[in-house]
Amino acid sequence: MFNMEPEVLERFTWYMREQSALTVMFHARVAEQMGLSATDEKCLDLAMRADGPLTAGRIADLSGLSTGAVTGVIDRLERAGYVRRVRDPHDRRKVLVEVTVGDVDKFGEPFEKARDSMVEVLGHFDEDELQVIERYLKLQTETFRKRVIDT
Amino acid sequence: MFNMEPEVLERFTWYMREQSALTVMFHARVAEQMGLSATDEKCLDLAMRADGPLTAGRIADLSGLSTGAVTGVIDRLERAGYVRRVRDPHDRRKVLVEVTVGDVDKFGEPFEKARDSMVEVLGHFDEDELQVIERYLKLQTETFRKRVIDT
């Protein structure tokens, strides 16, 4: 591998830090717009990004909340119409949390703005460059999850 | 501009969403490792990323917290040794929040892991590709801030 100067690394670090802070603010905006707390929005996001419906306990694990707290989260999400409790027919102790809203992108102004913003940015790159960027994003998310989150 | 297929857009949306969720988890890890709440860590991050010291009121604005809450945040950060209260000599009503820790990267394991992870990822690209990625990151953060956060 060629020699990467420290300044380059420093600039990249800055971008990551900046993007990181922007992301936290973005989540706060989305939550506010949906009439949810940051916690509730985070749990709803988990439920939406999962393959199938999650159990209450799995949401507790993924979110880091206690099971008691998750009960409250699901109560509020259910009351607001975002999810529905369904008892698992194969194990009636379990509660499956089913998301009852369709298209993710319908989730208010912040999401639309974020999408528009992304389209605008990507418009500044040609096809070859987009392939580089996609390779980067894919590798970045995978590596970050493996090395930082999944400890 | 050339024609961008919907699937490409969808894949990029997925990466952004994934990265977004990972970032939120990352902040939770960092906060936990520092013995701080998510709120306190967010405020400390604001103070660290600012040019000079911020006032308590400015932190309230930027964080979206009430001034009363910020008083508590600064109390806890000060007690934990991360910041120091300094009265502004030019306007003694104001309280400047001075960060009293040096290198940002000393901030615990998660930060180091994140940095290592970034280095590993960037190692998979040559110099030309890195320039594309940097251009993308710069444009992305700027555009996102302008279009989504600063409404």
Place this chain on the structure above:
DNA sequence: ACAAAATGTCTTAGCGGCTAAGATGTTCAA
């Protein structure tokens, strides 16, 4: 088949942080 242990969720008590309103101290303007 039955009892005991394990599992998954919900309930409750107690704690701590948040908001809103107002108190306190400082600066600005007439």
Place this chain on the structure above:
DNA sequence: TTGAACATCTTAGCCGCTAAGACATTTTGT
């Protein structure tokens, strides 16, 4: 100089979180 504006702190009340245990269901061991 005096009243208004400003910046922060204090306080009361509320709400969500954790920890512990209750309840219902499933699994295990005999």
